Amino acid sequence: MTQHTRAKSQVGTPDQFTPSGQIQFGVFFQGVNSGTIWKAPESGSQTDFESFRRIAQTAERGLFAAFFLGEGLRLREHLGRPHALDVVGRPDAQTMLAALASVTQNIGLVATQNTTYNDPADLAHRLASLDLVSGGRAAWNIVTTDNAWTGANFRRGGYLDHADRYKHAEAFVETAKRIWDSWETPDGPARRVLHEGQHYTVDVTPRLPRSAQYRPVLFQAGDSPEGRSFAARQADVIFSAHPTFDDAVEFRKDLVERSLAAGRGANAVQIMPASEFILAPTAAEAAEKKEWVRSLQIGPQQAIAYLEQFWGRELSAYDPDGPLPEIDPVVEETSETRGSGFHGAKARQLADQWRAEAKDKGLSIRQFVTSKTARIDSTFTGSYTAVADQLAEYARVGAVDGFNISPWLVPSGLDDIVNHLVPELQERGVYPTEYRGSTLREHLGLEAPVRSADGAVAAARA
Amino acid sequence: MSTFENPGFLAIELDGAGWDGADLTRAVLAAESAGFHAATFTDAPAPGRANALQRAAFAGPVSRTIALVPEVDTVYTEPFHISTQLASLDYVSGGRAGWIVTAAEAPGAAAAVGRSVVTGAALGQEAAASIEVSRRLWDSWEDDAVIRDVATGRYIDVDKLHYVDFRTPAGFAGPGYSVKGPSIIPRPLQGQLPVLAPASLIGGVPVEAVDAVLVSAPTPELLAAEVRDVRARVGAGVVVVAELDLVLDARGQAAAARGASFDGGRAAFAGSAASLTDFLADLLKEADGVRLHPASLFVDLEELGRLVLPELRRRRALRPVVQDGTFRDLLGLDRPASRYATAAAAPAGAGK
Numbered sequence: 001m002t003q004h005t006r007a008k009s010q011v012g013t014p015d016q017f018t019p020s021g022q023i024q025f026g027v028f029f030q031g032v033n034s035g036t037i038w039k040a041p042e043s044g045s046q047t048d049f050e051s052f053r054r055i056a057q058t059a060e061r062g063l064f065a066a067f068f069l070g071e072g073l074r075l076r077e078h079l080g081r082p083h084a085l086d087v088v089g090r091p092d093a094q095t096m097l098a099a100l101a102s103v104t105q106n107i108g109l110v111a112t113q114n115t116t117y118n119d120p121a122d123l124a125h126r127l128a129s130l131d132l133v134s135g136g137r138a139a140w141n142i143v144t145t146d147n148a149w150t151g152a153n154f155r156r157g158g159y160l161d162h163a164d165r166y167k168h169a170e171a172f173v174e175t176a177k178r179i180w181d182s183w184e185t186p187d188g189p190a191r192r193v194l195h196e197g198q199h200y201t202v203d204v205t206p207r208l209p210r211s212a213q214y215r216p217v218l219f220q221a222g223d224s225p226e227g228r229s230f231a232a233r234q235a236d237v238i239f240s241a242h243p244t245f246d247d248a249v250e251f252r253k254d255l256v257e258r259s260l261a262a263g264r265g266a267n268a269v270q271i272m273p274a275s276e277f278i279l280a281p282t283a284a285e286a287a288e289k290k291e292w293v294r295s296l297q298i299g300p301q302q303a304i305a306y307l308e309q310f311w312g313r314e315l316s317a318y319d320p321d322g323p324l325p326e327i328d329p330v331v332e333e334t335s336e337t338r339g340s341g342f343h344g345a346k347a348r349q350l351a352d353q354w355r356a357e358a359k360d361k362g363l364s365i366r367q368f369v370t371s372k373t374a375r376i377d378s379t380f381t382g383s384y385t386a387v388a389d390q391l392a393e394y395a396r397v398g399a400v401d402g403f404n405i406s407p408w409l410v411p412s413g414l415d416d417i418v419n420h421l422v423p424e425l426q427e428r429g430v431y432p433t434e435y436r437g438s439t440l441r442e443h444l445g446l447e448a449p450v451r452s453a454d455g456a457v458a459a460a461r462a
Numbered sequence: 463m464s465t466f467e468n469p470g471f472l473a474i475e476l477d478g479a480g481w482d483g484a485d486l487t488r489a490v491l492a493a494e495s496a497g498f499h500a501a502t503f504t505d506a507p508a509p510g511r512a513n514a515l516q517r518a519a520f521a522g523p524v525s526r527t528i529a530l531v532p533e534v535d536t537v538y539t540e541p542f543h544i545s546t547q548l549a550s551l552d553y554v555s556g557g558r559a560g561w562i563v564t565a566a567e568a569p570g571a572a573a574a575v576g577r578s579v580v581t582g583a584a585l586g587q588e589a590a591a592s593i594e595v596s597r598r599l600w601d602s603w604e605d606d607a608v609i610r611d612v613a614t615g616r617y618i619d620v621d622k623l624h625y626v627d628f629r630t631p632a633g634f635a636g637p638g639y640s641v642k643g644p645s646i647i648p649r650p651l652q653g654q655l656p657v658l659a660p661a662s663l664i665g666g667v668p669v670e671a672v673d674a675v676l677v678s679a680p681t682p683e684l685l686a687a688e689v690r691d692v693r694a695r696v697g698a699g700v701v702v703v704a705e706l707d708l709v710l711d712a713r714g715q716a717a718a719a720r721g722a723s724f725d726g727g728r729a730a731f732a733g734s735a736a737s738l739t740d741f742l743a744d745l746l747k748e749a750d751g752v753r754l755h756p757a758s759l760f761v762d763l764e765e766l767g768r769l770v771l772p773e774l775r776r777r778r779a780l781r782p783v784v785q786d787g788t789f790r791d792l793l794g795l796d797r798p799a800s801r802y803a804t805a806a807a808a809p810a811g812a813g814k
């Protein structure tokens with residue numbers, strides 16, 4: 001696991017990008033996925049407030065910058081029915097974060113909220129509310145939600161093509177920024193904000209003043225070129241999916257270029273990839289723990305179900321410990337029915353490719369699926385000291401600004417990180433030893449935002 | 463009808479606590495320790511007012527017994543979001559959440575979301591549709607849908623999750639819409655959150671769709687009679703709550719001199735704590751509960767907590783506050799079974 005740290009890569013040119021030499025942690029309470037283990041006896045409720053309180057308070061004890069909640073506005077499905085094998089069902093992000101605001105003091109509260117199924121004035125108001133009740137700790141993780149069936153839950157329906165979603169998102173975010181910037185003085189009053197666009201019209205006199213951190217911090221999660229450029233123009237932090245060292249360095253270079261092209265500084269957008277940690281006192285124990293974690297994440301039924309998504313048919317007759325099914329998929333195009341990341345690959349081609357790959361490597365269905373699940377790439381496995389050394393190298397180079405940790409156990413999943421990894425990192429001088437201030441913007445060391453331009457009606461952009 | 467053998471409850475509107483977390487905590491704890499049964503959070507557009515549902519959520523973990531009841535608009539907000547936010551409020555408050563449905567003629571709210579303004583009878587239709595969507599989504603996970611069955615690898619029993627397939631009815635005045643479901647959060651702790659609506663909406667909103675009505679009158683003198691009228695109209699199964707603005711003699715100043723201005727279209731009481739106590743004791747014989755809107759939250763709350771509630775309790779006009787009770791418990795409502803629960807699975811004699 002130390003091969004990444006030996007890479008000699010540097011990021012950008014020194015006059016452009018300056019590594020902070022520090023890393024921050026966030027916790028990503030995903031809720032819905034196969035990463036969170038529910039089968040272990042120590043796994044708690046995924047909906048009770050106490051689970052959330054425990055994770056948030058542990059993270060705060062570990063000086064985490066932020067607590068993240070994901071969002072999904074339609075349940076994942078499998079062969080036309082809700083998917084039964086993973087954790088499913090989670091509270092609304094902002095409602096939960098408002099509750100957590102009253103039992104935490106410092107940690108940032110990040111709500112994943114999508115731009116396609118919300119109204120800008122309403123969402124901006126709710127985020128401003130969260131920012132104020134929390135004393136300047138709110139952030140918005142901007143997502144565009146590209147799965148087609150989510151719209152069936154909304155009055156608007158599924159009204160945007162994938163390609164239009166970022167255009168819409170950008171107009172949405174600019175409108176939100178103008179709403180947050182509209183309060184003239186500490187006592188008000190607010191300027192009226194007007195937007196006329198292709199997808200919606202907004203005419204609102206905002207109700208709330210600026211918070212202690214001026215306005216909510218903006219995170220963005222999306223990885224396509226459009227998504228990255230959008231983040232480079234609009235966001236403070238990008239929630240990436242590139243935690244391995246070389247990938248992270250590449251991603252940093254790409255984002256620095258995009259930030260400069262957008263007319264912002266090379267350090268303007270911070271990077272916090274999603275990640276998973278499997279830690280123990282020794283490397284051998286960590287490796288053993290990883291086996292155990294994976295066996296609970298991808299059990300026999302999950303392995304079969306994973307293939308069924310791509311085969312488009314029931315495969316329950318197949319032995320999870322045997323080879324991949326020899327029968328062919330029934331669909332031409334695979335569809336994203338469970339929120340996983342594979343689009344449009346020709347199913348038959350994919351099946352042939354996978355069968356060959358599994359045969360080549362001598363993998364059973366279960367082993368193959370375990371190797372295919374994306375989380376493998378985002379996992380730091382090892383002893384506390386080895387992983388701390390590894391992360392210190394990320395900090396030195398500036399590959400990332402921090403990691404969004406997805407605990408595989410709720411609610412105790414951060415305990416070993418906070419109790420053992422954080423002190424190791426502090427000893428190495430790469431992790432905060434106290435909160436820098438009281439707002440999320442201060443924790444992250446972000447500049448106060450430039451007030452967005454005035455103007456009666458913004459040019460129609462979307 | 464409420465009598466001293468069947469005492470009532472008191473709710474307090476916490477609007478004056480603003481957006482600051484410390485003020486909100488202070489207000490909800492003051493209301494809870496004063497013995498109020500419920501706190502409400504108003505949400506009509508006004509400068510300085512943060513989102514009601516989030517203020518209620520913030521109050522959840524710092525309080526213990528008081529019900530938390532935000533106003534949430536049904537006309538210009540997405541029903542799916544409303545439903546999941548309210549269900550989440552129920553989780554973060556341990557089953558103490560309720561919902562005051564609002565549907566107002568609001569050109570500003572319409573312009574903010576780029577829709578044409580909804581008026582008249584169409585308001586009731588919008589509200590009714592939103593309530594129906596929420597209720598179906600709350601039921602869309604049966605209570606025991608999360609099974610965590612390690613042997614079969616199933617976290618949920620898919621047979622206990624249901625598509626709600628809501629469609630606005632024929633003759634719907636606004637743009638029709640549909641909602642597929644199921645909810646993205648398991649069934650709320652209370653099963654169904656209590657739904658409260660202003661009596662003026664009843665008709666447009668079927669009375670069976672609500673658990674309680676809020677009754678207003680132009681003056682305090684007319685309030686009891688109005689409560690009786692509404693009770694006759696809505697029937698015995700619906701909780702009746704009277705709305706009252708108030709300003710009390712406080713801190714050496716007469717109520718009249720405190721310069722309160724009320725514009726909520728509600729009966730407004732001005733006077734001493736003792737005369738308010740008498741007034742409420744009488745009113746609670748007619749109404750199941752009273753929602754108080756103090757002119758100045760902290761000043762009037764102090765008087766209420768010190769003088770009014772203790773005396774009302776002494777006169778046995780108030781229900782005891784139940785530790786770890788739900789809002790439904792307070793209102794005397796059963797916990798209903800999910801409408802989608804199969805007959806075989808439903809516990810005998812469960813709910814409506």
Ligand SMILES: Cc1cc2nc3c(=O)[nH]c(=O)nc-3n(C[C@H](O)[C@H](O)[C@H](O)COP(=O)(O)O)c2cc1C
Nearest residue numbers: 070071112143144145146221222223224227239240
């Ligand atoms: C690290 C990461 C986390 C994400 N989390 C969520 C989420 O919680 N909810 C959601 O709807 N989409 C989430 N997304 C999806 C993105 O918002 C976006 O819809 C998707 O990545 C497609 O956009 P892209 O083509 O630019 O990558 C996430 C994406 C990334 C990279």
